[in-house]
Amino acid sequence: MxxxxxxxxxxxxxxxxxxxxxxxxxxxxxxxxxxxxxxxxxxxxxxxxxxxxxxxxxxxxxxxxxxxxxxxxxxxxxxxxxxxxxxxxxxxxxxxxxxxxxxxxxxxxxxxxxxxxxxxxxxxxxVPGIGGLFFRLLVPLVAFYETSMRLETESRGPSQIVLGTWTTVRFTAVAVAIAMVAHTVRGWRRSRRIRSAGMGAG
Incomplete structure (x- = not known):
């Protein structure tokens, strides 16, 4: 190609x-x-x-x-x-x-x-690290908000399958957001330790 x-x-x-x-x-x-x-x-x-x-x-x-x-x-x-x-x-x-x-x-x-x-x-x-974290959290936050609103306002209408799907999406969005934050914080701490070690060696 x-x-x-x-x-x-x-x-x-x-x-x-x-x-x-x-x-x-x-x-x-x-x-x-x-x-x-x-x-x-x-x-x-x-x-x-x-x-x-x-x-x-x-x-x-x-x-x-x-x-x-x-x-x-x-x-x-x-x-x-x-x-x-x-x-x-x-x-x-x-x-x-x-x-x-x-x-x-x-x-x-x-x-x-x-x-x-x-x-x-x-x-x-x-943008790597904490600088881009807010933007990366946008999609799980939107998914959590939308499914929460649907579960609150339409709980009597849809079938149990649909309600279960929305609930699963909501919990998955929370898990993804937590994983993103944990990964970013862990990377930030690692880079901070590397910089500290480099300054100490210098």
């Missing part, structure tokens, strides 16, 4: 993942059953989309590319989500065309509005 092909692939991969993000949720819901309900509960929430935009920025060297690719990938995901949801609904004899158009317009606009800052925050999370 030459340099040009590698460059094209570096742009195509995040956009392709945005497309996949949009397809997973409605497809899983259409499958039905316990696995479909659990996967659908995860990927129809807001935090996986925020996580996607954040990670796009995290894995880009350029802040400009982070700000461009993150919202563009989200917009592709939104279009894919509503198109596949509409097609699956039509197979069941439902008319989803009106909701599809309004959903694409609304969430497509929000994808650009929130995607750019999330991509930038992901890029800033590359």
């Amino acid at each position: 030459n340099l040009r092909d590698a460059r094209v692939a570096s742009f195509a991969v995040p956009l392709g993942l945005g497309l996949l993000l949009g397809l997973i949720g409605p497809t899983a819901e259409h499958w039905g059953g316990r696995p479909g309900a659990a996967v659908g509960a995860v990927f129809t929430g807001g935090w996986p989309w925020a996580c996607y935009a954040f990670l796009v920025g995290y894995f880009r060297r350029s802040k400009i590319e982070s700000v461009i690719l993150a919202p563009l990938g989200l917009a592709i995901g939104v279009v894919a989500y509503y198109l596949i949801k509409g097609n699956l609904a039509s197979l069941g004899g439902l008319n989803f065309s009106g909701a599809r158009s309004s959903g694409i317009a609304l969430w497509g606009a929000l994808a650009f509005f929130f995607g750019a800052p999330l991509g930038l925050l992901g890029n800033l999370a590359q």
Whole structure:
């Protein structure tokens, strides 16, 4: 693979993942059953989309590319989500065309509005150590907040599978946040000891 092909692939991969993000949720819901309900509960929430935009920025060297690719990938995901949801609904004899158009317009606009800052925050999370810790904690905090709100406001509606999935995501978000903090503090202490040892040797 030459340099040009590698460059094209570096742009195509995040956009392709945005497309996949949009397809997973409605497809899983259409499958039905316990696995479909659990996967659908995860990927129809807001935090996986925020996580996607954040990670796009995290894995880009350029802040400009982070700000461009993150919202563009989200917009592709939104279009894919509503198109596949509409097609699956039509197979069941439902008319989803009106909701599809309004959903694409609304969430497509929000994808650009929130995607750019999330991509930038992901890029800033590359800062090593404590300096980038706040940015790296953003996704688990969003996941924890969203699932907590869903459990509080929608506890009587969804099935036990969905409620269990949200609870699992919430506890996982807490565990990931604690692990991030512990890893950063441990690295900071290690580097501090190395600097102290170097100064003592000098």
